[in-house]
Amino acid sequence: MFNxxxxxxxxxxxxxxxxxxxxxxxxxxxxxxxxxxxxxxxDYVAKAWIDTNKRYNQTGEKQVYxxxxxxxxxxxxxDALLNLGIRDVCKEALDELNIDLRExxxxxxxxxxxxxxxxxxxxxxxxxxxxxxxxxxxCGIRYKYGFFEQKIMNGAQxxxxxxxxxxxxxxxxxxxxxxxxxxxxxxVRVEAVNGRLSFTHINYEPVLAIxxxxxxxxxxxxxxxxxxxxxxxxxxxxxxxxxxSRGDFLKxxxxxxxxxxxxxxxxxxxxxxxxxxxxxxxxYFFVSAGIQSILRYFKxxxxxxxxxxxxxxxxxxxxxxxxxxxxxMRLLMDEEGMSWEDAWRITTNTxxxxxxxxxxxxxxxxxxxxxxxxxxxxxxxxEEINKRFCQDLWNKYIGQWDKISxxxxxxxxxxxxxxxxxxxxxxxxxxxxxxxxxxxxxxxxEFYYLYPRKFNxxxxxxxxxxxxxxxxxxxxxxxxxxxxxxxxxHPTDLENFARFSKDKLVLGKLAEIKNNNKKSLAKIxxxxxxxxxxxxxxxxxxVKRIHAYKRQTLNCLRIMDLYNRLIDxxxxxxxxxxxxxxxxxxxxxxxxxxxxxxxxxxxEKINNDKRIKDKIKVVYMENYRVSxxxxxxxxxxxxxxxxxxxxxxxxxxxxxxxxxxxITVATLDGANVEIRDEVGDDNIIxxxxxxxxxxxxxxxxGYSAWETCNSDSRLRRVTQDIxxxxxxxxxxxxxxxxxxxxxxxxEFFVLKDFDSYVRAQDRVDNIYRDIDKWQSMAAINIAHSGxxxxxxxxxxxxxxxxxxxxxxxxL
Ligand code: 26Q
Numbered sequence: 001m002f003n004x005x006x007x008x009x010x011x012x013x014x015x016x017x018x019x020x021x022x023x024x025x026x027x028x029x030x031x032x033x034x035x036x037x038x039x040x041x042x043d044y045v046a047k048a049w050i051d052t053n054k055r056y057n058q059t060g061e062k063q064v065y066x067x068x069x070x071x072x073x074x075x076x077x078x079d080a081l082l083n084l085g086i087r088d089v090c091k092e093a094l095d096e097l098n099i100d101l102r103e104x105x106x107x108x109x110x111x112x113x114x115x116x117x118x119x120x121x122x123x124x125x126x127x128x129x130x131x132x133x134x135x136x137x138x139c140g141i142r143y144k145y146g147f148f149e150q151k152i153m154n155g156a157q158x159x160x161x162x163x164x165x166x167x168x169x170x171x172x173x174x175x176x177x178x179x180x181x182x183x184x185x186x187x188v189r190v191e192a193v194n195g196r197l198s199f200t201h202i203n204y205e206p207v208l209a210i211x212x213x214x215x216x217x218x219x220x221x222x223x224x225x226x227x228x229x230x231x232x233x234x235x236x237x238x239x240x241x242x243x244x245s246r247g248d249f250l251k252x253x254x255x256x257x258x259x260x261x262x263x264x265x266x267x268x269x270x271x272x273x274x275x276x277x278x279x280x281x282x283x284y285f286f287v288s289a290g291i292q293s294i295l296r297y298f299k300x301x302x303x304x305x306x307x308x309x310x311x312x313x314x315x316x317x318x319x320x321x322x323x324x325x326x327x328x329m330r331l332l333m334d335e336e337g338m339s340w341e342d343a344w345r346i347t348t349n350t351x352x353x354x355x356x357x358x359x360x361x362x363x364x365x366x367x368x369x370x371x372x373x374x375x376x377x378x379x380x381x382x383e384e385i386n387k388r389f390c391q392d393l394w395n396k397y398i399g400q401w402d403k404i405s406x407x408x409x410x411x412x413x414x415x416x417x418x419x420x421x422x423x424x425x426x427x428x429x430x431x432x433x434x435x436x437x438x439x440x441x442x443x444x445x446e447f448y449y450l451y452p453r454k455f456n457x458x459x460x461x462x463x464x465x466x467x468x469x470x471x472x473x474x475x476x477x478x479x480x481x482x483x484x485x486x487x488x489x490h491p492t493d494l495e496n497f498a499r500f501s502k503d504k505l506v507l508g509k510l511a512e513i514k515n516n517n518k519k520s521l522a523k524i525x526x527x528x529x530x531x532x533x534x535x536x537x538x539x540x541x542x543v544k545r546i547h548a549y550k551r552q553t554l555n556c557l558r559i560m561d562l563y564n565r566l567i568d569x570x571x572x573x574x575x576x577x578x579x580x581x582x583x584x585x586x587x588x589x590x591x592x593x594x595x596x597x598x599x600x601x602x603x604e605k606i607n608n609d610k611r612i613k614d615k616i617k618v619v620y621m622e623n624y625r626v627s628x629x630x631x632x633x634x635x636x637x638x639x640x641x642x643x644x645x646x647x648x649x650x651x652x653x654x655x656x657x658x659x660x661x662x663i664t665v666a667t668l669d670g671a672n673v674e675i676r677d678e679v680g681d682d683n684i685i686x687x688x689x690x691x692x693x694x695x696x697x698x699x700x701x702g703y704s705a706w707e708t709c710n711s712d713s714r715l716r717r718v719t720q721d722i723x724x725x726x727x728x729x730x731x732x733x734x735x736x737x738x739x740x741x742x743x744x745x746x747e748f749f750v751l752k753d754f755d756s757y758v759r760a761q762d763r764v765d766n767i768y769r770d771i772d773k774w775q776s777m778a779a780i781n782i783a784h785s786g787x788x789x790x791x792x793x794x795x796x797x798x799x800x801x802x803x804x805x806x807x808x809x810x811l
Contacts, residue, residue, distance in 0.1 A: 001220055002044060002084050009086070009093040016040045025097065031167060033099055034077075034107045037090075038170030041080050045215045049224035056135050057301060060311065062804040064129065064136035065294055067287065067324055068122040068317035070266065071140050071227060072114030072147075074626025076171050076214075078105045078470055083131070083217040109164050110625045111171075112146035113229075115269045116545045117652050118356050120626065121431075121790075122317055124652075127463040128794040130218035130225045134805035136794075139290040141282060142172075142212050142229035145265040150584045152622040155600035159587050161265075172212040172229070180209045180289040180296075181235065184281065188377045199334050201377050207259050208233045209289030219465055219488075230289045232262035268586040269545075275366050277374065284375055287323045295331055305336055309349035313802040316425070318356045319364045319417035325351055325424035326381040334377070340384070352427035352801045354458070355418070356649050358435065358443050359549070365414035382420065386410050389423050396450075407446050422447045422454070427801045429458045432650035432671040434691065442695075458797055459674055460650040461790035464491050467656045471630040474513040475660065475782070482506060491789035498783035507775040510661060514637065514778070521635035525580075525619055531607060533617050537576035538768055541662070542640035543624055543632055546585040546592040549647040553737060554750045555579070555640055556599050558758050559606070559618060560718040566612040575768050578617045579603075580632065582624035594736045596620070601727040601734070629653070634660045637774075638764055641666040642757065644748040645694045648672075659785035661778035663767075665760050667753070671788070678784040683777045687760035688753040697749070705746035714758075715751055 004012075017025055017036040028036075056063065081087040091101045114120060122138065129136030146162040186204030190197055209230045216225040234256045261278060262285050294312065295305075303311060314324055325347055332343035357363075372379040386409040393404045405411055409419045422428050422444065428451075430436030436457035440448040448455050469476050469488065479487065482500055487493040500506040518535040525533055533539075542555050559579055566572050581599055585592030603618030621628065639657030641648075641664055648670035658664060658675055666672040667688040676684050689697075697703045709715045722738045725731045741750060768774050786792075798805035 001222060002048065002086065004044070004086055004089060006089050006093045006096075009089055010096060012040055013037065013093065013097065016043075030103065030107050034104045035168070035170055037094075037104055038077060038108075041077065041084070042170060042215070044084060044086075045080065045217055045224055048217075048222045049215050049226075051222070052224045053226075060301075060303075061135050062310070062802065063312045064134065064315060064798075064802050064804050065139050065290065065312065066122060066125060066129075066136060066315045066317065067139045067290060067321035068119070069140060069283070069286075069320040070114030070119030070317075071111075071122045071126070071138055071229070072116070072119030072626060073111040073123045073214075073227075074466075074630070075105065075108040075110055077108050079127070079466055080215075080217050082465060082470055083127075083219045085220045106627075109167065110146075110627050111164060111169075112162055112625055113140070113143050113266055115147055115266070117650070118318060121460055121652060123626075124461065124463040124466075124790040125794055125797075126216045126225065126227060127219075127465060128461070128790040130216045130223050131221065131463075131465065132791055132794055132798070132805065133218065133221055133223050134794065134798050135225065136804070137225050138216070138227035138229075139286065140227070140229050141263050141266075141286045142231040143263055143266045144231075147266055147268065147584070147625075148587065150623045152596070152600060152620055155604060156597045157585055157593050171214045173214075175211045175213055178211050178293060180292040182207045182209050182232075182285050182288045182292075184284070184374055186376065188380065196337075199377055199380070205255070205258075206235045207262065207285065208235045209285060211289070211293065228290070228293070230263065230286045232259050232285055234259045268584075268588075269362075272589075273362050273364060275364075275370065277370055280366055280370065280374060283320055284323050284327070284378070287321050288327050291324060291327050291331060295336075305332065305338065306342070306346070308332075309346045312350065313804060314351050315797070315802070316351060316353050316421060318354060319421050322353070322364075322417045322421045322424075323375075323378060325420060326378045326385065329381050329385070330377060344385075348424055348426050351425040352429075353421040353425045354429050354431065355435075355439060355444075356431055358438055358649065359647065360443070364417040366417070368410060368413050368415060371415050379415075382409060382415060385420070385424060393450075403446055407450075418444075419447075422451070426454060427456060428454050429456050429801065430649065431458065431460045432674060433457055433459060434646075434668075434673050435649040435670060438646060438691075456800060458793055458800070459671055459788075460652050460655070461788050461793035462652050462655045462659070463791075464488075464659060464786075464789045466630070467633070468659050472513075472517065472634040472660055474516060475510075475634065478506070478509050478513060479782075487786065491786035491791060494786040495783050498780060501776045501779040501783065504772065507772050507779065510775045510778055511771055514635070514661060514775075517635040518637075521631055524631055525621065528621065529619055531617060531619055533578045533619060534576055534614065537578045537617070538637045538764070539580060539635055540577050540638040540640065540764075541580045541632060541636040541657075542642070543580070543582040543621075543629060544651075544653055546583045546589075546595055548591055548595075548740065549748050550643050551748055551750055551753075552581065552583070552595050552599065553741070554642055554753060554757055555581075556595070556602060557715075557718050557750065557754060558761060559616070560602055560721060561714050561758060562616060562761075563602070563606050563609075563612070564714070564717060566615060567609075570611055570613065572615075574615060575765050576615045578619065580619045580621065580636075582621040582628065582632065584624055591736055591740055594734055598722065598727070598734045598737055605727055629656070633657055633662070636660065636662040637768070638662060639664045639666075641669070641672050642688070642753075643667060643669045644753075645669045645689055645691050647748070655785065655788035658781040659788065661775075661782050663764070663774070663777055663781065665757075665764060675784075675788075678787060679777075679780050683780045685760045685763055687756040689749055694749065703745065703749065703752060705742055705751050708746075708751045708754075709742060712751075712755065715754055719751075 021032045094101045146164045148159040149162045151158045183204040189200040211228045214227040328347045329343050332338040430439045483496040522533050522535050633656050639662040641654045645667045651670040665685045722734045
């Protein structure tokens with residue numbers, strides 16, 4: 001394992017500083033000091049990185065490639081230090097140089113190349129693969145601009161570009177010698193050569209794909225895997241301005257711009273799927289570059305392509321990288337001369353697919369015309385896959401045309417990516433038990449009947465290294481003091497902490513730690529929002545993307561109702577609460593943006609109303625991101641997981657919160673169901689419609705939002721307050737929110753679940769009064785959070801899907 005002592009570290013640091021900046025340390029800026037530390041750590045990592053790759057070459061271990069449009073890594077410095085096992089040494093050494101390690105860590109700009117859950121999951125998986133000694137690498141896009149930065153101005157979201165590379169990125173290594181060419185557009189020339197059809201792509205537009213590699217450091221095990229992100233650049237000789245006539249010059253600029261656009265910016269997810277050609281280009285760009293480079297490396301090492309499926313696995317994170325399937329087919333057939341049958345067997349054995357959503361409106365589909373024009377050869381292959389697939393269906397389901405046309409990969413003028421992903425892979429998994437059941441019983445039932453063995457569940461997880469050890473050092477110390485350190489390698493050992501759930505001393509410590517974390521967060525809130533919040537109040541938190549189905553509106557309505565109760569009775573006996581929100585809305589998602597405005601308007605009024613004597617406060621923290629989540633989650637008492645049952649595939653913040661001792665208020669949706677199963681009904685607060693009730697309403701109707709509203713005076717009042725000027729002089733400002741609830745019959749049952757939610761919150765108030773009881777629940781939650789480590793999830797992927805890794809070999 002990597003090792004260094006304090007003095008050697010100090011020496012290395014000073015040497016590096018001089019080398020990079022050529023001045024005295026005292027004259028260095030924070031940027032200089034951060035950069036020095038980053039480069040030094042990268043040097044330390046380099047040797048293990050090389051050794052890991054060498055070892056993979058020699059052993060021929062099965063390599064996993066995790067393809068994802070998003071990797072939401074956040075900051076890397078603290079994680080790298082922790083996993084190298086030198087964080088303490090580094091801190092001591094820097095202390096002696098009068099440098100505050102925390103400040104340097106906080107100086108780092110988040111690497112925010114993801115929207116939310118799906119991108120963060122990919123990042124947690126990388127960390128777990130490296131830490132479990134599984135040869136697993138990420139493949140994605142090096143967006144020049146990450147997910148936009150959010151500012152809250154006059155209570156509304158304003159977007160600014162996230163130019164995360166502005167100050168450089170110490171973690172990446174540009175590898176121009178490992179570039180690939182990706183071809184777009186053009187035509188396909190088909191000829192018969194030696195009795196076999198040959199396909200030549202002509203008149204295409206070439207794009208140079210340049211990889212940037214980032215090391216992924218395993219936890220104290222000398223393993224360093226690779227995250228490879230591709231950047232699009234013009235092919236150099238196409239871009240020789242000086243030799244071009246004026247007409248060609250403009251063309252050359254057009255070409256340059258259109259190429260660079262590919263890796264320019266990450267698309268925000270707004271659940272309403274829209275087929276943008278640039279997005280399709282992005283998908284093919286990184287998939288093609290990634291697979292070409294994998295095959296090149298594979299062949300360079302002298303392996304036989306007929307053994308490809310034994311030696312590597314390709315995983316696709318949602319349908320976004322589904323083109324991996326036809327692209328692998330293309331390379332195996334057109335470039336390597338394999339037969340369709342062999343290529344198909346190898347491709348399907350190699351590729352596996354995770355589904356992350358059941359929202360039908362979010363399913364990816366591409367207009368055939370657009371697809372064909374941009375990717376002519378790939379389209380031919382997809383057509384052939386579909387032809388053969390439909391042939392099978394005709395033989396199996398004689399005369400059942402409706403079923404066949406529903407399952408077809410191409411239909412209604414679109415290429416349906418989920419269908420392609422299911423047909424072209426050997427494994428389809430959902431991300432929580434309930435979600436997988438819904439896929440099997442409803443959304444994908446035809447496919448499930450056809451391929452029952454392909455479908456499986458892999459409940460999501462989170463890396464406890466970042467989300468507990470790094471973000472909550474005090475809780476980590478308490479755990480070490482009480483149950484030792486075994487849980488760090490074996491997170492389910494956290495169960496031993498349950499023994500302390502009645503130990504007053506330990507519960508007191510838990511309360512104290514929570515309080516300290518709340519004080520830190522209170523300071524952050526004061527610095528950013530200018531709002532004074534009381535660390536002794538309940539910190540009640542909902543942080544996640546803003547979506548109608550996640551129901552921030554439900555949370556907001558009950559705050560409005562509580563406010564009304566306080567106005568009507570200023571002596572109302574409640575435990576003071578601070579409601580904390582954070583999250584971004586997709587720029588084109590009007591309702592979500594209006595929801596943010598409503599929350600801010602409600603906050604503005606409540607926070608300035610002297611009558612309620614500071615009993616409640618509402619805070620909207622701007623620009624939610626990984627590093628901010630690391631500040632908020634350890635300071636949370638109540639975790640709001642209140643999506644409409646059946647709609648949230650899994651959720652992962654729910655796991656982060658419980659691991660940090662928050663109590664969950666939840667619907668039985670996504671992984672909340674499994675959290676409930678782990679901690680028991682007494683240690684979680686469940687409310688709302690059941691799965692069956694929701695599915696019934698959706699299939700049979702019978703829900704009237706108006707009736708629900710009219711029969712409840714609290715609801716009548718709060719919904720009216722949305723549009724009567726109570727929260728804004730502009731009565732129309734939140735009309736959309738009102739209409740979604742009442743005019744359009746409340747698609748997500750906000751009003752229906754209101755009463756049950758309010759009662760759940762009253763229980764919270766009651767339980768919190770007995771702080772030992774509360775902390776005892778917190779202890780049980782922490783103790784049972786171990787199964788939600790992504791280490792468990794990754795072990796399941798490795799043994800159940802990829803057939804890879806140490807554990808697999810020793811089965
Ligand atoms: C698609 C087309 C065009 C533009 C954007 C997109 C797009 C981008 C991102 C569609 C979806 C996403 C992200 C989805 C996502 O984060 N889903 C979440 O995945 C988590 C990890 O499995 C789950 O825990 C959440 O329940 C699920 O909502």
